[in-house]
Amino acid sequence: MLKIEKLDHYGRGITKLDNKTIFVENALPDEIVEINIIKEKKKYSEANVSKYFQKANNRIEPNCPYYNSCGGCNIMHLSYKDQLKFKQNKIENIIKKYLNEQIKINNIVASDRIEFYRNKVTFQVREKIGFYKEHTYDIINIDNCIISDKLINKSIKYLKNLNLKEINKIICRTGLDELMIIIETQNKNLDITPLKEIASSIYLKINNKYIHAYGNKNIYEKLENYKFKISPDSFFQVNIDTCSKLYNKVKEYIGNNKNVIDxxxxxxxxxxxISKNNNVIGIEINEYAIKDAEENKKINKIDNINFICGDSGKKLKQLKFNPNIIIVDPPRSGLNKETINNILKFGSKEIIYISCDPMTFVRDLNILNKYYDIKEITPFDMFPNTYHIENIAYLVKKV
Ligand SMILES: C[S@@+](CC[C@H](N)C(=O)[O-])C[C@H]1O[C@@H](n2cnc3c(N)ncnc32)[C@H](O)[C@@H]1O
Structure with missing residues (x-):
C-alpha cells in the first residue's frame, strides 16, 4: 500500500518506494493505492493503480467510457475546479523553479465548456477508428469522444462505414456547424459516399498532399465580429471560447495606434x-495558412494588415518596420536563437508571448528577461481534461 503525495506536471500521482520516485497514473494526492509497475527506469518508475484502498475527496467519475485506457485525456478524474487548481499550481511551480525573475501569476482563465469543446480531432485508424491506448500504438475503438465537438461525435458512425483497412488517419475539423473531414490514405479512389450526408468538405491526404474530394474547399469559424477561413492544413486554436478570451487579453495589451508584428x-x-486601430504585419511559414490569412483580410474588410510567408527569424531580419509591439505565438518548440536575436534587434517597447508549452516558454522568457521586464503571466485553459495549458506573458522593455 502506498500513499500518493502530490501530482506531477502530467497529472500523475507521485509516491516513493524504497527511496525511488514512482509516477502513478490516475492517482490523486492522499489516495492509498496498490500499484502495478509498467516501466522501470534507473531513477524512477511508472505505474498504474491495481487497487484503491482510499480514494481522494476530489476524485470524480469521468463521463467517458474510454478514459481508463485512452491516451487523450489525463485529468478527467479531477473536478473542473481542481483541474484549474492543478494547472495554476503547475505553472506557478514551473515559474518558481525555472524563471530567473519571480513574478506573480494571474488566476487561470477557465474554459466555458469542458466537454464538446475541441474543434479538431485526429482519429487513428487501422480497421478500427479511435485513439491510441496510453503508451502504445494499439487503437481503442470509440463511438464518441466527450471533449470533441458534437458534430465530430455525430460523424463517427459515418466514418465507420468507410473502408477502414485503407485508411491511416482521419482528421475532423468543425466551424460554424460545418464539418471538414481529411482522410489519410493511399487510395485516391477511396469510396467517400458514406460521408457526403454529414461533411461539407472532404479531402484525401495522399503522401502529404491534400486532394479536394467533395463539397466546399474550406470551412469557416466566427470569433466575435470576425469570420475566419479554415483550410485542411492551417492552424486554428482548438477551443474557440478560450481563444476569444485569449485574443481579448492581447487586444487589451495592444490598445490603439500601434505598429505590431504578429x-x-x-x-x-x-x-x-487587433487590427482595427493598429498597423499589423503577420509572418507565418505555412503557405496554406498565409493564403487563408490573405482571404481573411478580405472577408473582414481590413486594409491595415499585411502578411509575409516564411520562417519567422529569417523574415524578421529582412523586415523594414518599426514595431511598438511584437506578438509571438510559436509552436511547442518555442523561439530559436535566430528569431530571438532578431526580435531583440527591433527593440520594440513591448512583447506579448503566447505559448502552449510552459518549459520552452520559461526558457525563452529567461533570455528576453535580460532586456525586458515580465509584467504579467496569465494561464488560459484551452485544453480542459488534459494537463496542457496555454500561457500569455506581457513584457515591457527595461529602461
Ligand atoms: C501555435 S500556432 C499560432 C497561430 C496563430 N497565432 C493563432 O492564434 O491561430 C503556431 C504557428 O506557427 C507557424 N510556424 C511554425 N514554425 C514557424 C516558423 N519557423 N516561422 C513562422 N511560422 C512558423 C505554424 O505553422 C503555426 O501556424
Whole structure:
C-alpha cells in the first residue's frame, strides 16, 4: 500500500518506494493505492493503480467510457475546479523553479465548456477508428469522444462505414456547424459516399498532399465580429471560447495606434482581431495558412494588415518596420536563437508571448528577461481534461 503525495506536471500521482520516485497514473494526492509497475527506469518508475484502498475527496467519475485506457485525456478524474487548481499550481511551480525573475501569476482563465469543446480531432485508424491506448500504438475503438465537438461525435458512425483497412488517419475539423473531414490514405479512389450526408468538405491526404474530394474547399469559424477561413492544413486554436478570451487579453495589451508584428500568425487571426486601430504585419511559414490569412483580410474588410510567408527569424531580419509591439505565438518548440536575436534587434517597447508549452516558454522568457521586464503571466485553459495549458506573458522593455 502506498500513499500518493502530490501530482506531477502530467497529472500523475507521485509516491516513493524504497527511496525511488514512482509516477502513478490516475492517482490523486492522499489516495492509498496498490500499484502495478509498467516501466522501470534507473531513477524512477511508472505505474498504474491495481487497487484503491482510499480514494481522494476530489476524485470524480469521468463521463467517458474510454478514459481508463485512452491516451487523450489525463485529468478527467479531477473536478473542473481542481483541474484549474492543478494547472495554476503547475505553472506557478514551473515559474518558481525555472524563471530567473519571480513574478506573480494571474488566476487561470477557465474554459466555458469542458466537454464538446475541441474543434479538431485526429482519429487513428487501422480497421478500427479511435485513439491510441496510453503508451502504445494499439487503437481503442470509440463511438464518441466527450471533449470533441458534437458534430465530430455525430460523424463517427459515418466514418465507420468507410473502408477502414485503407485508411491511416482521419482528421475532423468543425466551424460554424460545418464539418471538414481529411482522410489519410493511399487510395485516391477511396469510396467517400458514406460521408457526403454529414461533411461539407472532404479531402484525401495522399503522401502529404491534400486532394479536394467533395463539397466546399474550406470551412469557416466566427470569433466575435470576425469570420475566419479554415483550410485542411492551417492552424486554428482548438477551443474557440478560450481563444476569444485569449485574443481579448492581447487586444487589451495592444490598445490603439500601434505598429505590431504578429509572428507565427497562422491564418492571421490575432492580427485581424487587433487590427482595427493598429498597423499589423503577420509572418507565418505555412503557405496554406498565409493564403487563408490573405482571404481573411478580405472577408473582414481590413486594409491595415499585411502578411509575409516564411520562417519567422529569417523574415524578421529582412523586415523594414518599426514595431511598438511584437506578438509571438510559436509552436511547442518555442523561439530559436535566430528569431530571438532578431526580435531583440527591433527593440520594440513591448512583447506579448503566447505559448502552449510552459518549459520552452520559461526558457525563452529567461533570455528576453535580460532586456525586458515580465509584467504579467496569465494561464488560459484551452485544453480542459488534459494537463496542457496555454500561457500569455506581457513584457515591457527595461529602461
Ligand atoms: C501555435 S500556432 C499560432 C497561430 C496563430 N497565432 C493563432 O492564434 O491561430 C503556431 C504557428 O506557427 C507557424 N510556424 C511554425 N514554425 C514557424 C516558423 N519557423 N516561422 C513562422 N511560422 C512558423 C505554424 O505553422 C503555426 O501556424
Amino acid at each position: 509572428l507565427y500568425c497562422g491564418t492571421g487571426t490575432i492580427g485581424i482581431f
